[in-house]
Amino acid sequence: MIDVILTLNAGSSSIKFAIYELNGAGDLELEAHGLLEGMGGNHPHLVVEEEHVGVIFDRGKIGIAGDGSKSVAVLLRRLLAEHRLIAVGHRVVHGGTRYSGPVVVDDAVHRELEALVPLAPLHQPHNLAPMAWISHAYPHVPQVACFDTAFHREHPPLFDYLPLPRALHDEGVRRYGFHGLSYEYITQRLPEVAPEIAGKRVVIAHLGSGASMCATNEGKSVDCTLSFTGLGGLPMGTRCGELDPAVLFYLFQEKGLGVAEVERLLYTESGLKGLSGISNDLRDLEASSDPNAKIAIEVFVQRIAYALGGLASTLGGLDGVVFTAGIGEHSKHVRAEVLRRSAWLGFSLDEARNEAGGPRLTKDDSPAHAYVIPTNEELMIGLHTLALARELAPS
Secondary structure (H helix, E strand, C coil): CEEEEEEEEECCCEEEEEEEEECCCCCEEEEEEEEEECCCCCCCEEEEEECCCEEEEEEECCCCCCCCHHHHHHHHHHHCCCEEEEEEEEEECCCCCCCCCCEECCHHHHHHHHCCHHHCCCCHHHHHHHHHHHHHHCCCCCEEEEECCHHHCCCCHHHHCCCCCHHHHHHCCCCCCCCHHHHHHHHHHHHHHCCCCCCCCEEEEEECCCEEEEEEECCEEEEECCCCCCCCCCCCCCCCCCCCCHHHHHHHHCCCCCHHHHHHHHHHCCHHHHHHCCCCCHHHHHHCCCHHHHHHHHHHHHHHHHHHHHHHHHHCCCCEEEEEHHHHHHCHHHHHHHHHHCHHHCECECHHHHHCCCCECECCCCCEEEEECCCCHHHHHHHHHHHHHHHHCCC
């Protein structure tokens, strides 16, 4: 039987998974990956693709019970039937101040991660939910939690602070940073794809439905636009991003909204969706002639350029920027506009390279370099999981 690693990325409305084989050299090779999306809605959709084969399962309106985990569990049992599962890796949004790296999950760790739910109420419960059915189906298989916050735990202590009373900081109300698995992957890819900026002052722009930017130096996190939760910083698909806190007072006092209503507004009705009144998907907005779609895109681009300037200041200069995730990898318009507005930082856009999708986006003589590098959070989870599984294996 072939040894495999399973990775799971479970959210409130979707579950992504990947199965990696261990090849003869002991390295990971992708065998299959899948996505169940639309959970909780009227049009759930499950698609699975095998490497070198193509789509093997593509079905909408499937019968999904509960949080959808049963549907995925049944499918995974089928996919794993001829394999030996040696470990399961989970994306977990919040690791708090304690976890600066992946950890094998036992009962004590699980309790600690559940205690962090108030810091990530819309993400953490869904990240942890699959651990129960994996434990039931594969009771002797180790599970590993890989954290979105871990990459940022070694940033300078100054960047932990929010301008609030120190007692709140000591309770955990501080800046954490997220999307760390994506940033970690990109920093590891830089020596191969963009050696001239690897290890230097680089801002990574993770632009997708969730969006953030991270200032890195010597391959390590220095600062991140995301802070206490995944709600701040840049505007996102449905999330508001940076907001004057007094807006909350207005919503509570003048509009009479309750806490749950404001939470829903800021997390699911704002960002590109709220600005445009059309869609949270940038592709829909780029294809639309509605002036509100253009406004939403312009606000998004402006905030990215604004953040890029601020992060460059934090780094004391800038050697490069990397665009990644769905929008960063595919929207040539967003990339071009950000680089044009950031020409003062030394970016000289090469239109043809941007149209072609990179990987390099700037001219050869550009003082600062820009690249597109696809992210791979699943592989990062798989690598961390394999490393810990090997530590647990008997010698």
